[in-house]
Amino acid sequence: MGSSSFGRALLRCKPVSALVDEHGGGKGHLQRSIGLFQLTMLGVGATIGTGIFVALTAAVPEAGPAVVISFIIAGITAALTALCYAEIASTIPVSGSSYSYAYATMGELVAYIVGACLLLEYAVSASAIAVGWGQYLNEMFNDLFGWQMPDAISQPPGAGGYFNLPAIVLVAMCASLLIKGARESTTVNAILVVVKLGVLALFVVIAFTAFNTENLEPFTPKGWLGVGAAAGTIFFSYIGIDAISTAGEEVKNPRKTLPAGIILSLLLVTAAYVLVAFAAVGAQQWTEFAGQDAGLAVILRNITGSNWPSLLLSVGAIVSIFSVTLVVMYGQTRILFAMSRDGLLPKLFQKVDPQTMTPVTNTYIVAVFIALLAALVPLDVLANLTSMGTLIAFAVVSAGVIILRRTRPDLPRGYMVPLFPYVPIASVLFCVYLITQLPWNTYLLFIVWIAIALVIYFGFSFRNSALAKTGA
Template sequence: MTSHSSLGERLFRRKPVASLIAESGAADALPAGAPEEGGRSGIHLRRSIGLWQLSSIGIGATVGTGIFFVLSSAVPEAGPAVILSFLIAAVTAGLTALCYAEMASAIPVSGSSYSYAYATLGEVVAFGVGVCLLLEYGVSASAIAVSWGQYLNKFFDLAFGFQIPDWMAAPPGDGGYFNLPAVILVAMVVFLLIRGVGESAKVNATMVGIKIVILVLFIAIGLTGFHSGNLRDFMPLGFGGVQVAASSIFFSFIGLDAVSTAGEEVKNPRRTLPLAIIISLVVVTLLYVGVALAAIGAQHWQLFDGQEAGLAQILQDITGQTWPAMLFAIGAIISIFSVTLVVIYGQTRILYSMGRDGMLPKKFAEVSPRTGTPVWNTVVVGIAVAVLAAFVPLDILTDLTSLGTLVAFSVVSVGVIILRRTQPDLPRGFKVPGYPVVPLLSVGFCAYLIYGLHPLTYLFFGIALALAAAVYFGYSIKHSRLNQPEPELAKVA
């Protein structure tokens, strides 16, 4: 891209898919005869993740604190029809997951929807998507880590009869001043990620297995207390309540796209990436709908409002014993650790891609020759997440995270259509069935859920985009690698 290019050309310049793949070191994913080039440091991320470990990343990032606690806020909005809300959120996630599967198989690199937008919609759109992903991963990691201390306290109280003082364990602004457990959690996650993604993936896979067992156990016990009478007043607040609940429930599906952030560390990416995305979606949807159905059948919908540790209480009511509270405290502790691990991992890989492209300082793209991980990048992300989790109340940012994610999801679905038109012969390990109806439906469902969010969310989102514009025009547009004259980088795809 020459200095004589117009501002419009620079804003919407696209990065060729061949360059994205070549920089990742995935020479086997390049078309025959395409040039291969090294990354900025010449050291690539290591391909050490298999299908089950990658599926566990998707499941681990998705099955988090949401399903343990979302019912207490969603059921009062929709009543027993919250089951429909889960299905609407699942359909939205499913349509988008199919689009992610195609894009991930065609462009098997780190960066998720940021990289896909760079190849299809242009640089400024990609940068905006990168900001949306910062909201999804960085802010949500802090919000997730905040609640770890509460469940440590619940477990310590039940098991040993003592608690960490609220001022260092409760969420900031809710009785807490410095959330020490959150800082410890983030430090452990950062240490594990620095040691290597292979070890991190194995630990996460084990924790995901435990989470699945706990939720299946809830479904099995919950169904023994099922009463059809609890479903009679099925939609007491109308379909509007179902929509509002679906918008908030969608937060529980955030994380499926974490699979695509591992594109450069996966073995046989064109096959493994789409399979892992689909496996993650199926497992998560079955678990969520099963938990919702068992919970609604076992407890009247009006009892969910404001209920703390609701799933544990339901099991306690059914069994008449106190062990469910301890079981779910352990489940929440493991769940929060697992989600924090995967979310911070995804954030570092997105920043890695942005640093390699010149959107951020090149330090973000440096990889340790010893561990094969972006150490400096990981430490910076860990510090930022720990500071937010330790000091800042983040409850109001839940909807903002959902909005950022839904925008990123929409961009991926549009990207599928554009890439089919601009590069129809590009090798794809998976193709969206029912094209172009499925990508268009995905965009439509995302817009439907965005409409159901709180209006104040749009104001916060606008502020985030304004800050992003300042960074882009102040730094990124000048340092973009597409400013370089090499044909394979300068070409507008």
């Protein structure tokens, strides 16, 4: 193959019509069973639980009380990206999220790299979320029985643990539910989301009774660099936007339902995040957050002097972290499914159970990988790696909106980004800014991951691409 034809092969794009047609139904396809309420709850479920229940205690020491601004910066970035997701998801309503969108707009190699970013983002974020489960279980056990699991089996490495057993149990429970089917998984998730929104509302009400403006001083103790660093760290908690678009093949009336679900879930999430963060830093000195396991539950116990509010919040966090892990694992199995169907990963990843119409093999593989990460890798490393993968995927989607408007203005769109092209451009710039705020070791680990992915691409995917076999 000559260098020019090799270059063209790397940049070959999958026609939008082919993407939509192959996701239309029948054997080897997923079932359309998800409505707007379930989809919105899927987005909220994938989002609320990480930045508030787990990562807040890591973000406050970086930014101080100005962590509220960090959440707003991350929320603005997510909002700009959400508008872009809403347009492209309504134009290409398929599973695979930003991987599939990149394949239609930027070519196979870029799509494959985005797919690798997504697999990293989903696996690592599920692990980061699962890590926090043991902390809130211990808080609940302490409130109920005055007993806690030993740190060696309930904490991540770097925090006194050797092997995080609760995280493995959580992943196994989520995998068993996902195997039952998408309808069952999203229904359970919707119930859990309503519960955790109620628990967070309770936290806000109680925390505001102890609100002290002196706790907000100094507002930016680490300067604006600290605010940016915290925004970069917590951005992984906005992964729910992408998780919604992975359900593209299982949503009823996707051209209308997908954009509505994306925008509704983001509005709910951002309002909840900012309210809870503001109430938390107003009720407790920012210097007390560092190393505070199950932080929100501890704040409530300190305010009320009683265990029951802390117990309720711990139960809410346990429910919340379960629902986030469930949705994130769901998203990863669907991305593997889409990449396998395109020939870029082995065929075993596209096997669908004839009864449940779910990719069962994927679920087992994903569960084992996530459980090992959650059991053995420190939390801060997991959070920053997730942010890197999320931000790259978001930037690609925003750029894809611009490309698709230029190359295929004729495509039917259920929603169109306002103030085009300024919103997609602003989204890309915000994503790049947050990427620059991540620590250097995150870049190093990310480069290693992409290097491994490229070895797999040129060793297997390039030669087995379904698009190449069609002569594209």
